[in-house]
Amino acid sequence: MHGIALLALVASAAMTHAEEAPNAHQVVGQTTEAVMTAVADARRAGGQASDAYYQQIQELLDPVVDFRGFARGVMGPYATSERYRSLDEAGREQLASQLDRFTERMREGMVRTYGKGLLAFGGSRIEVTQPSNPDPEARRVTVQQLIHKDGAQPYVVLYQMGRDKDGSWKLRNMIIENVNLGEIYRSQFQSSARSYDGDLDKVIDNWSAVEIDT
Template sequence: MNLRTLSVVVLLFIATPCSGAISPYESVKSATDDLLAKLNKLRPAYDTDQGHFFSEIDKALAPFVDFEGFSRGVMAKFYRRATPDQRTAFAERFRELLIQTYAKALVEFDNQKVVVREDVKTGRDASRAAVTLDIHGKNGAIYPVEYSLVLKDDVWKLRNVVINGINIGLQFKSQFGFYMQKHRNDIDSVIEAWRVDG
């Protein structure tokens, strides 16, 4: 099971609204169950109408990912150097790339068993939590996926994900840093040129 296939499980959380009135576990469990039921209906559109397919994934992702917070972490030290317009443009570009990445991964998801762990990690900040899913591969291996969540406006939103020990936020950050070096710290050029590897 490759990283792209694993990464589709991000959708298993963000495709369904998650009210702050219920626990992070209940939010993730409900969203996972709902999306697994939708996968078979959505997958055929990838071959017949990719525009529609990407649009549907965009609708699923947009309300429940903290794109601003996620993209700020990816830009890291360069965030402060960016103008408000550049920050907005990068967040939009990041959203586009993230949606494309997981939309393509969606078609590779082959009804693997997904188990949401009930033990939720929390800290002193009640607005943050981490929920782990276990994906059971066909080879018998179990792949842990940890969602980092933040509570914003009574909705649990995705801020980062660690897939089988691979921190996706850090991967995006590394790729962004590479493009900044390549384009001599020209943020506008990076926004225009950046592509996500894989």
């Protein structure tokens, strides 16, 4: 299910300049179209995952994927507010630097892994199911997306979206065919932290996100 995992993350990003901010379902739907257009262009150009292609995918991801929040959640107890407050000034600076490094490492790895896989999965039909009575005041929303491929039962991807203070929607986590990506990565991070005796710098330096298969 490598292709589904990559679609799940990339199709969640958004680029919009509408005067009225889109709701969470519109964010997913609009950006799915933009991302798949980028994929189609790359396939027509020979299907190579070039640096320019990765940059294009990253520009689509950056506005609404909360990479820092996602990375912080993956770090779990190592990056909580309580732990941050318990540290001295030097410790806080170190933790902030570690979170910055881990955020960038996850961001780069996801863009490249999922962007490359999208080229092989670009012929799918993607459907965002619309709620019958959306709550305009909701701060968190789960958006369901169905990915149809070769006449089989569609894959189900759930996007857990959160609203920022400015009203824009950001991707916080996703569940791919009942596999919670955030929980999988968090378990991996904690296992690695135990292996390195709590040395977060070593965890980050050696981080390689697991691939989700079904």
